[in-house]
Amino acid sequence: MERRPYSEVDLTMTRLRCAILDDYLNLSLKVADWSKVEDRVDITVFSQPFASPEAAVSALKDFEVILAMRERTPFPRAMFDALPKLKLLITSGMRNNSIDLAAAKDKQIVVCGTHWPRDPxxxxxxxxxxxxxxxxxxxxxxxxxxxxxxxxxxxxxxxxxxxxxxxxxxxxxxxxxxxxxxxxxxxxxxxxxxxxxxxxxxxxxxxxxxxxxxxxxxxxxxxxxxxxxxxxxxxxxxxxxxxxxxxxxxxxxxxxxxxxxxxxxxxxxxxxxxxxxxxxxxxxxxxxxxxxxxxTPHLGYVTQETFIAHYNQMVEGIDGWFKSEPVRRLA
The missing domain is CATH 3.40.50.720 (NAD(P)-binding Rossmann-like Domain)
Incomplete structure (x- = not known):
């Protein structure tokens, strides 16, 4: 399947699928205002980690937008190769070592991040x-x-x-x-x-x-x-x-x-x-x-304030991308 960059897709007429990954606490839909983008995306929340890279590919192959929480689900080049529909990936934070940014660029996938309100x-x-x-x-x-x-x-x-x-x-x-x-x-x-x-x-x-x-x-x-x-x-x-x-x-x-x-x-x-x-x-x-x-199970960033900030900025990121104005762009 040929991947078209977001600038060549008529996003105003397209309803896309959006995956929220690794929401172990089921907070994503509660702490952010998704009404700003719900007319353009259908949201699916994954509350459990994927058992393997193959399981992740199988679950995510039909999504155009993916929202990642930290490094919980890696995105190496092989993952991008296996997700032909993916157009936008937003990660919490402005640095994520589990994302191959060079591969994302090669695949014309927009990668954006979010800012930390503070560091708990x-x-x-x-x-x-x-x-x-x-x-x-x-x-x-x-x-x-x-x-x-x-x-x-x-x-x-x-x-x-x-x-x-x-x-x-x-x-x-x-x-x-x-x-x-x-x-x-x-x-x-x-x-x-x-x-x-x-x-x-x-x-x-x-x-x-x-x-x-x-x-x-x-x-x-x-x-x-x-x-x-x-x-x-x-x-x-x-x-x-x-x-x-x-x-x-x-x-x-x-x-x-x-x-x-x-x-x-x-x-x-x-x-x-x-x-x-x-x-x-x-x-x-x-x-x-x-x-x-x-x-402890990687609690460093796990606070209510952190999740409120990240998920609301992800909503902002999706909206900006639809307007061809990606915010906090990493690739």
């Missing part, structure tokens, strides 16, 4: 730190199970050292929060400068110094070829036996096998992980069996 991942990171050190969730579960006496002895973070990998907007926000809790903050990333550390008000450290001295290490870097596997076995081996690792960035930044072995051997006190190399995390993944690992 910083608050989640502090929550994960508090869970590791004060065991709030574990003790809550015990109370609901009928127990009362404390089982876990907490650790005060006041006066402890937080090591931040990545001092961009999010890393700086976490650093500010940590200092309110009385923590000392040091930072490192491959391109981090002492001037940037001074600007944020944190200490500069080498990678080796950060891993060997920090009581808690938190990761706030974008996944790229350079950052993939950035935290490996040698880095984990430098950590103190009393220290913790937090990853709310992207799973592949950490060597997951090395982290698994480190936690199984109890070479560090524990870890909290919100992101994984494969998502959703497989039911039989060995991470699920560790009692020194806090697991």
């Amino acid at each position: 991942t910083a608050a989640l990171t502090m929550g994960m730190i508090l869970e590791l050190t004060r065991n709030i969730g574990r003790e809550n579960a015990r109370m609901h199970a009928g127990e009362y006496l404390q089982k876990h002895v907490g650790i005060e973070i006041d006066g402890k050292t937080l090591g931040v990998l990545g001092l961009g907007k999010l890393g700086a926000k976490v650093s500010a929060m940590a200092k309110v809790f009385g923590m000392n903050v040091i930072a490192w990333s491959p391109n981090l400068t002492k001037e940037r550390c001074q600007e944020v008000g944190v200490g500069y450290a080498t990678k080796e110094e950060l891993f060997s001295t920090a009581d808690i290490i938190t990761i706030h870097m974008v996944l790229s070829d350079r950052s993939r596997g950035l935290v490996g076995a040698a880095d984990l081996a430098r950590m103190k036996p009393t220290s913790f690792l937090v990853n709310s960035a992207r799973g592949p930044i950490v060597d997951e096998l090395a982290l698994l072995e480190t936690l199984k051997a109890r070479k560090i006190a524990g870890a909290a992980v919100d992101v994984f190399s494969v998502e959703p995390l497989p039911v039989d993944h060995p991470f699920r069996k560790l009692d020194n690992l806090v697991l």
